[in-house]
Amino acid sequence: MEIPKLHIIQHSRCIPLLFLLQLSSLQFASLGYNVPDKYFINCGSDDSVTESGKVYVGESTLQATFSSSNTERNQSSVPSPLYQTARIFRRDSWYKFDIDKNGTYLVRLHFFPFSSPTNLSSARFNVSVPGFWLLQNSDGRNDTNNNSALVKEFFMEISTPSIKITFRPLESSFAFVNAIELFVLPLHLISDNVAHFAPIGGTSPLSGGLYSRVLETKHRLNVGGQSTRDILLRNWIPDDIYLTYPENAKNRSAYQGQIVPRVGDDADGPNATSYTAPSEVYGTAKESKNSSDNATELGLFNLTWALPVDNNTDNFLRLHFCDYVSPQVGLTYFELSIYDAHVMQVNSDGNVSNELPAPYYYDFVVSSDNSGYIKVSLTPNGTAPVRNAFLNGLEIMKVIESSNSVPADLDEHDSDHNRLPVLLGSALGGLVLVVVVVLLGFLWRSKMRKEKPVENSDWLPIPVNAGGSSHSRLTDITSHGSPLPNINLGLKIPLIDLQLATKNFHASQLIGKGGFGNVYKGVLKNGMTVAVKRSQPGSGQGLPEFQTEIMVLSKIRHKHLVSLIGYCDERFEMILVYEYMEKGTLRDHLYNTKLPSLSWKVRLQICIDSARGLHYLHKGASGGIIHRDVKSTNILLDENHVAKVADFGLSRSGPADTQPHVTTGVKGTFGYLDPEYFRSQQLTEKSDVYSFGVVLLEVLCARAVIDPSLPRDQINLAEWGLLCKNKGILQEIIDPSIKDQIDQNSLRKFSETIEKCLQEDGSDRPSMGDVLWDLEYALQLQKGANATQREPYEDSSSSVSASLQLPNVRRLPSLSTLSEADDTIVRGDESDSVVDSVFSQLKIDDAR
Incomplete structure (x- = not known):
């Protein structure tokens, strides 16, 4: 060698x-x-x-x-x-x-x-x-x-x-x-010329070509098959965990013969070469399940995959096909959609090969939204002689654009010694200026150290592309010639204050990670303990969420919504500062944790607190706000286990009074995502209700909402929970640590609330106010069970309040009459003093 x-x-x-x-x-x-x-x-x-x-x-x-x-x-x-x-x-x-x-x-x-x-x-x-x-x-x-x-x-x-x-x-x-x-790699494995697909606008050539970019592999799926490795040492894994509707798909029987891709490496698509994908990929597939004509016309048997990707990036998609079932070419054709937008008709006709089986592929570059995934769907064509759809393989690669922030390399033969004459020859005055700047910087740092000692004294480097240290993303002039609206500049916190508060973002202060960035514990100069969420410096990603979070949280106030203390957007940083929640996320206390198990009553109260925050968000905030990312990691707990809803970066204003919904790109988190919103892209408050229903089930069962290691029918917690309830075996999946604590009447009310929240049709789900009332009722039933012996609770639809004598259970005010300032849906025995002390330091003139 x-x-x-x-x-x-x-x-x-x-x-x-x-x-x-x-x-x-x-x-x-x-x-x-x-x-x-x-x-x-x-x-x-x-x-x-x-x-x-x-x-x-x-x-x-x-x-x-x-x-x-x-x-x-x-x-x-x-x-x-x-x-x-x-x-x-x-x-x-x-x-x-x-x-x-x-x-x-x-x-x-x-x-x-x-x-x-x-x-x-x-x-x-x-x-x-x-x-x-x-x-x-x-x-x-x-x-x-x-x-x-x-x-x-x-x-x-x-x-x-x-x-x-x-x-x-x-x-x-x-x-x-x-x-x-x-x-x-072999020639033409990836072509420079590829179509760029936009859900609105169709396909067009990718400007500049792929060869001016770098591709990073995100997913490589052997659809319908097992894990395998090809001649280029690439790993292909099964696709099952990415199927959105597994009940619509089945694995096609593996091809028993030998699939031989086009020989050589001089082809350039759609014909596959011997290096495009291995025979193990082209010899297996997933296809639509057989269905009635009417069902297929309604699109009930689409094949859909949703694969996680980075937000707001271009992604290279390669879809692999090989029809080894049809007796001749042209019998099976079907529709390809990306993000529910039609792309093309897939047809193994004579343009690919006159003989079957013939492996082929199609490439596209697709821009992801900030939902965190790319959705690919195949729909049988109702006019095809064989009404079916299939896919053999799927690859997704992130398109990395060039960046001016990458430092240029120094050649190994250069040295400081032979560069010195060049520096001296430039200008003596420039050297003097450098010395003055360094001296002033040293004096400034000495002064800051006297104000507050910092363990890690090396300050953050200014990105190459940064302007002055006071550069602000949020006050940049937009295309309309004016700064972004509704940004509360009174909440700005200097970067130096946050560096001091977090010991210069030292690893010892790190308390969490999320899609936006790292979260650090910090102490401000006034002594307030805060959580500091910092995006990756200079990345440029997450700016819309950053703006949305500031605009939403600077205008609303509720004791069950996490308070925004301030923000920083200097030096191309995006930093959000919140009140510190001692106990962390609800998810931290439910599963895969060493923390003590929460009792059933505490869990119920946490659910009630969260419902109060979401109810206020929907009906008490100006115009109504839809959270769009309700999940257990976005519910935080203080030192007394009081719950507050957090992370409003994906939030949207609710529909106007004259509109039933907001049409928008799908955003959210797998497992919590409203299936109706996923299909229609029509957002309503009921989408939050669905997600909250998943959280309620998560609280009851203490397991992840998506667990690929489980059998197929148990992977999705929402589907599994409803199936168990319908079979009358819900008791079997309840968290064992609380199973003996739960009163059966309370459990029945709680499980009925979950079932109503998880209805397929949004119109069949309750409002968040109704969910709140039901949860408070379940808590009263639990408290009553601890105090007295009662007859079994037979029917939740019957009136039992009189016999149980629950004076504290009352119907909430009508949602249509609840005003922005009507913040009455809180526990009567809680004091506002702590919350008021937090908000007194916010300096928000228009806070409610």
Whole structure:
């Protein structure tokens, strides 16, 4: 095997390196492609190891050079030889690879933070190639399975003599990597020319082509089949957990013959080559279940997959098809939709092949919304001779755009010594200015340290693309020539105050993570303890949610809605500051936790508190507000287990009085999402009611709302819970820790409330006010059970209030008459003093 040349260089400064991404004119021989032996690197080791049949060479055989003061090795005894060593970087460092063939390259980075004195799990770092961020603020951990390695896979065009992969530790942290793969791919595996699909506007050519971007693998599904690995060492996994309506689909029997894709690697779609996907993918599929003509016409047997993706990004979709059932071409054709918008008719006709089975694929670039997923649907065509739809494979890759914020690389042959004359020759006055600025900065930092000591004294770096330190996203002039409306500038908090409050966002202050960013505990200068939610600096993502959260929370007040203390948008930061909730999220107390189990009465009260907050949001706030992301992680608990609803970044104003709904893109969280809203994109308050019904079931059963490890009919908690209730076996899935505490009358009322909330039709669901009344009733039934013996509760629809003598159970005021200021739906024995003390510091002139 050829010993490739590799350099690992480190330096804290960089100069520009030209990185061109363009279509290569190099041609492969028709049958000449084999996966190259280079580069497969066992990082942090001098020894070569074999993993999954591939040899990963040790760094000593690569003639690598290291700076011992800045890099180190770490070793472990984990079973996989590839993850027994790691290379650790304390400052910006890179691997440099010589490139001898232009083309599309695959880059895989392996991370496994094994137990070690260095504590690899505390790493925080970025990874870049010239012009592109591959990873930002990564910790190298596999969030879905802590016992598995994190493998990040990227596709990029390289037409330069060499390429550098740079590891950049974040402030006061380090970077590491266990293994690296880089090799050229067959020609035309991915085409530069691809259609961009927009739900409104159809398809159009992607501006600039794919070769000017980098692709990051997000999903690679063997639809209807099992896990498999192909010749390019790509892993394909089953699709079942991503099916939206599993009852509509079935696995097609595997093809018993041999499916031979088009020979060679000179095809450019839609015909599949021998490298597009393996025969194991094209030889299995999911198809529509047989149904009546009428059912199919109503679209009840669509095949739909919803796959998690990053919000508001472009994504490359590849759909694989192979009809190995139809006796001849042209009999089976069906409709492809993305986000419920029609894309094309799929038909294995003569344009693909005159013979079956013939594997083929279609590529699209699709812009995701901020719902957190991409939805792909296949619908049988009612006029087709064979009324069916099928899919064999599905790939989704994130499209990474180039970024000016990536620091340019310094060539390893440059040094400070030979650069000094250039600096001196520029201007002596410039040097004096630098000295003055540094001196003033030192005096300023000394003054701030005297005000309040900070453990981590290194301030955050200003992003390359930042303007002045006071730059504000929210006050930028919009396309209409005016600042964004309704932003309460009185709530702005200087960045320096938040750095002091959180010890400069030190890891010791980290209390949580979410889609928006990290959450830190902090103490403001006035002594108030707060939760500080900070987006990834400079990412540019989440700005609409950031604005929405400020606009919503600066205008509403309720003791069961988390209070916004302030925000910061300096230096391209997006930071939200909330009142601190001592006990964390409701989810933290329900399952997979070491915290003490909550009693049934406490859980009921938490549900009532949350319902009060949502009821006020729907009817007590100006115009009505729909939360759109009700879930157990967005219900927070204070030190007394008083619940407050949080996270209003996806919130929308309710429909006007003359409209029944708001038409909008679907947003929310899997498992909690209202199926009616999912299908129709028509949002109402009843969508929150559905999500809250899932939360109620989660409270009762203490399990995740989506658990792919369970049997198919139990994966979705909402579906499983309703099925158990209808079978009369709901008792079997109740959290064992509270099963003996629950009065049967209280349980029956509570379960009926869940069932009403989870109705398929939004019009059949109760309002949040009615849900609140039912929950209060269930609590009174529970309290009554603890005080007296009663006859069994036979029928929730009958009037039992008189016999139970529940004087505190009363019907709430009519929802139509509840005004914005009518904040009467709170517990009578609670004091407002704590809440008032919080809001007295908000400086909100128009708070309610």
